Amino acid sequence: MPVNILMPALSPTMTEGTLAKWLKKEGDNVKAGDVIAEIETDKATMEVEAVDEGKMGKILIQAGTSNVAVNTPIAVLLEDGEDASSIKTPSAANANPAPVAAPTAAPPAALAATPSPSAPTPATGERVFATPLARRMAAEKNIDLKAVKGSGPHGRIVKGDVENTKAGSAAPAPQAAKAASASSGPDAKQLADMLGMEYTELPNNNIKKVTARRLTEAKQTIPHFYLSVDCVLDKLLAARAQMNDAADGAYKLSVNDFIIKANAMALKAYPPANTSWTDDAVIQYAHADISVAVATPNGLITPIIKKAETKTLSEISNEMKDLAKRAKEGKLKPVEFQGGTFSISNLGMFGVKNFQAIVNPPQSCIMAVGAGEERVVVENGQMVVRTVMTVTLSTDHRSVDGAVGAEFLQHFKRFIENPVLMLA
Numbered sequence: 001m002p003v004n005i006l007m008p009a010l011s012p013t014m015t016e017g018t019l020a021k022w023l024k025k026e027g028d029n030v031k032a033g034d035v036i037a038e039i040e041t042d043k044a045t046m047e048v049e050a051v052d053e054g055k056m057g058k059i060l061i062q063a064g065t066s067n068v069a070v071n072t073p074i075a076v077l078l079e080d081g082e083d084a085s086s087i088k089t090p091s092a093a094n095a096n097p098a099p100v101a102a103p104t105a106a107p108p109a110a111l112a113a114t115p116s117p118s119a120p121t122p123a124t125g126e127r128v129f130a131t132p133l134a135r136r137m138a139a140e141k142n143i144d145l146k147a148v149k150g151s152g153p154h155g156r157i158v159k160g161d162v163e164n165t166k167a168g169s170a171a172p173a174p175q176a177a178k179a180a181s182a183s184s185g186p187d188a189k190q191l192a193d194m195l196g197m198e199y200t201e202l203p204n205n206n207i208k209k210v211t212a213r214r215l216t217e218a219k220q221t222i223p224h225f226y227l228s229v230d231c232v233l234d235k236l237l238a239a240r241a242q243m244n245d246a247a248d249g250a251y252k253l254s255v256n257d258f259i260i261k262a263n264a265m266a267l268k269a270y271p272p273a274n275t276s277w278t279d280d281a282v283i284q285y286a287h288a289d290i291s292v293a294v295a296t297p298n299g300l301i302t303p304i305i306k307k308a309e310t311k312t313l314s315e316i317s318n319e320m321k322d323l324a325k326r327a328k329e330g331k332l333k334p335v336e337f338q339g340g341t342f343s344i345s346n347l348g349m350f351g352v353k354n355f356q357a358i359v360n361p362p363q364s365c366i367m368a369v370g371a372g373e374e375r376v377v378v379e380n381g382q383m384v385v386r387t388v389m390t391v392t393l394s395t396d397h398r399s400v401d402g403a404v405g406a407e408f409l410q411h412f413k414r415f416i417e418n419p420v421l422m423l424a
Helices: 107-113 132-140 159-163 175-183 188-195 206-221 234-247 255-269 313-328 402-417 419-423
Strands: 003-006 016-022 035-040 045-050 054-059 065-069 073-078 101-103 224-232 275-277 282-284 290-292 294-296 299-301 342-346 365-379 382-396
Touching (some): 016 206, 206 299, 234 255, 255 290, 255 342, 255 402, 255 419, 290 313, 365 402, 382 402
Antiparallel strands (some): 003 073, 016 035, 016 065, 054 073, 294 299
16 A cells, blocks of 8 residues: 655654755655655755655655645655555545654664753644554543653653543643743834835744744743853963974864863863753763854754864864864754754854853753953063953853852863863
């Protein structure tokens, strides 16, 4: 019988995507492993492989269609001996439970890289993840699934969750969403139309939508705390110049490479800052996986230097250049940008002296890096000119309070001001 090809979930945060391009057309033969489509997720454009074989019977979702929900039928695959007359247009409600398309980058690796504390109750308008049996039981018992907290993988609602919920339960009132909506003011487009203002609409892609939603949630739900410290860079700049000269073109270190390494070494020396908050426990990580904010044409993305404390400055430099290049091309795999234990946002190259970044959940810390500039400082009672950089640490105060954050910054300052310590 015909097999539905469903919109796959290519990342843990993906609830919908854009079907960017079909690489197979109706009537084409499909073998397992063939790349059949390109899908734009919330962070990148990824190729999708077929996991079954047959003939492409009908394409249900055309290339360029956006906001296609996960598990929505996007095409129908015919088995040997079948023709297009046997195709019945499917819907998301009766779709096959298992899609026949899979991402080339296996999701399990990405899931393992992303710590998942307790699954929050979905907000109004968001997709509820539940098994078909749980949905049927909820309908029979008149239970709103938005009121049920899932205990399955990644918060999916399963049979037992519905059994333990009282019949007729209603969804909790989305107070945070109401408050955000009430405080956001009038709709910009409506106001501009009403006042006759000229403007151009720039449609938001999936990356920008997800980033906006996550930043709003982070600012509303995480108690942010900010700590700033000045770092003298003269020794670092001298070491960088000397190392680049000695490299003879094999690599070229940037100040950002030293900042990544210094943070990794500081997290190794002071593990209490390398954590995530959950309601049951504070999760303390064994390695420093450093997420670095990179601006791309489609929005911000944070590729990760895994186990950065174990890598040399030249390894970090070469890896970061490769990740940044592929991030701007939209070619990162989910495992390369999902997860991370600590984030860095560096705007120093734009001349920004000081700023405060928003914590990237479920991480507890993000460091905002300003520009290095010549300043007059006092050393041993004498005024001297030094190159000084201001960094600001934003923390989730539940897991990294002021004292922990201050202690971490002392370790960071020691490494960044004495780069020879990072070479030991």
